[in-house]
Amino acid sequence: MLIPVLLFAVGLVLLIKGGDWFVDGATGIARRFHLPELLIGATVVSIGTTLPEVMVSTTSAISGHSQIAYGNAIGSVICNTALIAALTIAIHPSRVDPRTLRTPVIFFFTAAIFYAVVAYTTGYFSRLVGILLLVIFVVYMVLTVREMRGSPQPAEPPQEAQEEDSPMWKLLLLLVVGAVLIAIGADLLVDNGTLIAQALGVPESVIALTLVALGTSLPELVTAITSLAKGHGALSLGNVIGANLFNLVLVCGVSITVSPFSIPENSTLFGVNSSLVVDVPVMFLVMILLTVPTLRKGKLTRWQGFTLLAIYAAFCVFQFTMA
Numbered sequence: 001m002l003i004p005v006l007l008f009a010v011g012l013v014l015l016i017k018g019g020d021w022f023v024d025g026a027t028g029i030a031r032r033f034h035l036p037e038l039l040i041g042a043t044v045v046s047i048g049t050t051l052p053e054v055m056v057s058t059t060s061a062i063s064g065h066s067q068i069a070y071g072n073a074i075g076s077v078i079c080n081t082a083l084i085a086a087l088t089i090a091i092h093p094s095r096v097d098p099r100t101l102r103t104p105v106i107f108f109f110t111a112a113i114f115y116a117v118v119a120y121t122t123g124y125f126s127r128l129v130g131i132l133l134l135v136i137f138v139v140y141m142v143l144t145v146r147e148m149r150g151s152p153q154p155a156e157p158p159q160e161a162q163e164e165d166s167p168m169w170k171l172l173l174l175l176v177v178g179a180v181l182i183a184i185g186a187d188l189l190v191d192n193g194t195l196i197a198q199a200l201g202v203p204e205s206v207i208a209l210t211l212v213a214l215g216t217s218l219p220e221l222v223t224a225i226t227s228l229a230k231g232h233g234a235l236s237l238g239n240v241i242g243a244n245l246f247n248l249v250l251v252c253g254v255s256i257t258v259s260p261f262s263i264p265e266n267s268t269l270f271g272v273n274s275s276l277v278v279d280v281p282v283m284f285l286v287m288i289l290l291t292v293p294t295l296r297k298g299k300l301t302r303w304q305g306f307t308l309l310a311i312y313a314a315f316c317v318f319q320f321t322m323a
Contacts, residue, residue, distance in 0.1 A: 001196070001199060003192075004192035004193075004195045004196050004199075005192070005196065007188050007191075007192040008188065008189055008192040008193055008196065010185075010188055011184070011185040011187070011188030011189035011192065012185065012189060013185070014181045014182070014184055014185030014188070015181070015182055015185035015189065015222050016185075016222055017178075017181055018177075018178045018179070018180070018181025018182035018183075018184075018185055018222070019178065019182060019222030019226045020178070020222075020226050021174045021175075021177055021178035021181070022174070022175060022178030022179055022182060023178075023226045024171075024174050024178075025171045025172065025173075025174030025175030025176075025178060026175060028166055028171040028174070029168075029171050029172075029175065032168065032171070050243050050246040050247065050250060050251060053072060053073065053076055053246075053247055053251040054250060054251050054254055054255075055183065055187065056068065056072055056187075056212060057069040057072045057073060057251050057252070057254070057255040058254050058255045058258055058259075060072065060255070061255040061256070061258060061259035061261055062258060062259050068212055069255045069259075069261060070261065070263060070264055070275075071212065071264075071275075071279075072212050072251070073247045073248065073251050073252045073255075074275070074279050074280065074283055075210065075212065075214075075279075076243075076244075076247045076251075077244045077247050077248070077283050077286075077287070078279075078282055078283055078286055078312065078315060079214050079312070080240050080243050080244050080247070081240065081244060081286040081287055081290050081308060082282075082286040082308040082309065082311050082312035082315070083214075083221070083308075083309070083312045084221045084240055085237065085240040085290055085305075085308065086304070086305045086306075086307075086308035086309045086312065087221075087305065087309070088237070088240075088305070089300045089301070089302065089304050089305035089308075090302055090305030090306055090309065091305075093299065093300040093301050093302050093304075093305070094299065094300055095298055095299040095300075096237055096294060096298060096299065096300065097298070098294070098295045098296075098298050100147075100238070101237075101238075101241065101291070101294065101295060102295065103140075103143060103144060103147060104140070104144075104238070104241045104242055104245055105241060105291045105295065107136065107139075107140045107245055107249075108241065108244055108245040108248070108287065108291075109287070110136065111133065111136050111245060111248040111249050112248060112283065112284060112287070114132070114133075114136075115133075115248055115252065116280055116284075119263055119275075119276060119280060120276060120280075123262055123263045123273075124260070124261075124262045124263075125252070125256045125260055125261060125262070125263075126256075126260050127256065127257055127260050129256055129260075130252070130253050130254070130255070130256030130257030130258075130260065131253070131257055132253075133248065133249045133250075133252055133253035133256065134249065134250070134253035134254070134257065136249045136253075137246070137249035137250050137253060140245065140249070182222075193212075194212065210316055210319055210320075237300070241291070244287065263275060263276070278315075278318060282311065282315055285311065286308055286311055286312075289304060289307060289308060289311075290304060290308065
């Protein structure tokens with residue numbers, strides 16, 4: 001038990017440092033090309049922080065652990081929204097530009113509805129479903145890059161002039177090294193955290209929706225906290241929204257395409273698979289609470305953060321109660 005605990009701690013350190021470098025690189029590139037931070041957060045940062053989910057879900061699907069592959073994606077969306085975004089909002093609510101938020105939100109709900117229709121009608125994610133999810137990912141990236149190019153150039157504060165002088169190679173190096181550290185750190189956390197949980201007798205289904213989802217979402221948490229500390233609230237929100245979309249179209253797309261699987265049924269509620277009664281509806285609920293009021297008012301409020309945190313706590317209690 002001692003070695004897993006030590007490796008868990010090493011993974012946490014790598015995540016923290018990787019998140020710090022990744023945010024520095026991403027925001028530096030955003031300023032150099034005069035791009036909105038929200039868009040950078042919804043693309044480059046989100047891909048980097050979603051790498052752990054891609055690796056964990058794909059490996060799980062190939063090895064026959066569909067519970068982890070399925071639960072990791074759904075659980076990560078819930079964790080990103082109801083824990084990570086909620087903490088950021090509760091600590092420091094801020095204004096956002098609905099125009100830059102609209103595209104990732106539309107794509108998320110499009111992918112989520114498609115995902116839910118497949119889950120409720122067939123219960124089986126075929127290779128075709130995986131390919132279609134990857135197509136949505138490609139279309140989103142193409143449209144977002146075009147939107148970046150057409151976005152207005154923001155005024156730059158004088159204090160950022162010195163940071164912008166950083167050479168491009170250094171910014172790219174920070175981005176790449178940060179992403180690598182994030183991936184390695186999250187992998188150590190998930191692997192050893194799972195070993196610790198199994199030693200304590202926690203079922204695999206609960207591990208997938210809680211511990212694995214939280215472990216692979218730690219890059220988003222670290223990035224969100226680092227962004228908030230550096231005053232980049234828009235980058236933090238954009239990262240969470242983008243990561244949620246990528247959990248459905250990239251993480252699920254890759255894992256399903258590599259190894260199709262059925263929805264695992266570990267428990268039932270009212271005679272129906274509990275995942276279809278609880279997990280999928282909660283995913284929609286927390287994203288609606290996060291995005292709809294924000295799109296309407298152009299700002300985040302503390303009541304959103306506290307409400308989402310309460311939902312996440314109830315969700316975790318339910319998972320362990322049903323185990």
